[in-house]
Amino acid sequence: MRAAPPDAPEQALLARAVDALTARTSFPVAFGGLERDGAVHVSAISGARTHHLEGLVVQAERGLGGRAFVERRPRLALDYRTAKTITHDYDRAILGEGIATLFAVPILVSGRTRGVLYCGSWAQAPVGETLARPAFGIADEVAAELRIRDEVQRRLAQIPQPVEAAGLAPAAREELRESYAELRAISAEVGDAALRERLQHLERRLAALSSEQADLDVDVRLSPREVDVLACVALGATNAGVAETLGLKEVTIKSYLASAMAKLDVTTRHAAVAKARRAGILP
Incomplete structure (x- = not known):
């Protein structure tokens, strides 16, 4: 056989x-x-x-x-x-x-x-x-x-599809954001470069699902870890919660968050998430 x-x-x-x-x-x-x-x-x-x-x-x-x-x-x-x-x-x-x-x-x-x-x-x-x-x-x-x-496959199966031209339903958008954050966390653990590249492609597709909501043209280059941190913060996680999810120290999370806020020219974590979404960086 x-x-x-x-x-x-x-x-x-x-x-x-x-x-x-x-x-x-x-x-x-x-x-x-x-x-x-x-x-x-x-x-x-x-x-x-x-x-x-x-x-x-x-x-x-x-x-x-x-x-x-x-x-x-x-x-x-x-x-x-x-x-x-x-x-x-x-x-x-x-x-x-x-x-x-x-x-x-x-x-x-x-x-x-x-x-x-x-x-x-x-x-x-x-x-x-x-x-x-x-x-x-x-x-x-x-x-x-x-x-x-x-x-990854489980999360992909849960990715919502646009329900109407106006965009995603609130519950679907929340599920999309949770899937995005989870894939970011998984991607950080992957040692296989080819698989990591595929995950990053999927992450970009997830972010693109809400691209119609992007209404801010900003030239901001966040590092992958800064995006990871903001993706978790967007779900309401505390610094300690983000550290546990990403397997990093809390002081490191604070450093990444501060750097992202500086690049986005905002003074609070919530403003950083909002501006990143408006710029199409986060779903």
């Missing part, structure tokens, strides 16, 4: 993960995939010497990865060829690559298995904490990225 082509961001995420596995562990070969339709579709491979792993699709409960998938815990086959606790549906791929020891780590997001990462060696090799810890860390990194993507 062959895997369907993954989308580009998904492929990039898995490619970085398996490259990190071979770089940060002593396993010479690594591969992995995300779940689609109840199976793990392997879409990234690093260090392989053959093409046997390409397009592999692992069904739930089948093979080592299928066990890791359903049990939501790592699984190890020290001698894969003779392992008796797993099915051998994928011997052609695993043994064809020459893998002797195989280690499978599930990618868990909110208790749900979203994929599996594999590490393999061509000779039997014990897997102790020193080897396992980096693999767990990489799986956690992928899970965190997927969690961010899920939140």
Whole structure:
């Protein structure tokens, strides 16, 4: 069974993960995939010497990865060829690559298995904490990225659409502003430059939904963090609340807010939000 082509961001995420596995562990070969339709579709491979792993699709409960998938815990086959606790549906791929020891780590997001990462060696090799810890860390990194993507999609689904030529209904406009602030906070945590750029594009689209309300032509260049702070302030957050949302110190929030107010030539936080909206900087 062959895997369907993954989308580009998904492929990039898995490619970085398996490259990190071979770089940060002593396993010479690594591969992995995300779940689609109840199976793990392997879409990234690093260090392989053959093409046997390409397009592999692992069904739930089948093979080592299928066990890791359903049990939501790592699984190890020290001698894969003779392992008796797993099915051998994928011997052609695993043994064809020459893998002797195989280690499978599930990618868990909110208790749900979203994929599996594999590490393999061509000779039997014990897997102790020193080897396992980096693999767990990489799986956690992928899970965190997927969690961010899920939140982005959830917020996007809540983005209101214009209800009439006059603009957005009050409730819809408030939801838009909350979505904008949330996406700004998420974007600040993203390490993937490509994903961050996509988020920033979405943020600009959100701000453009209320562009008809912009009636002030000002040449103001706020930094990304100044916009983050104003977006939170626009929702009524205190400095302490903004600091908690953005993961910064309260004194740092005060500094960003003061800088934004100076650039906007206003003396209060509320005036800064109002002027930023009139200038089309905030939705």
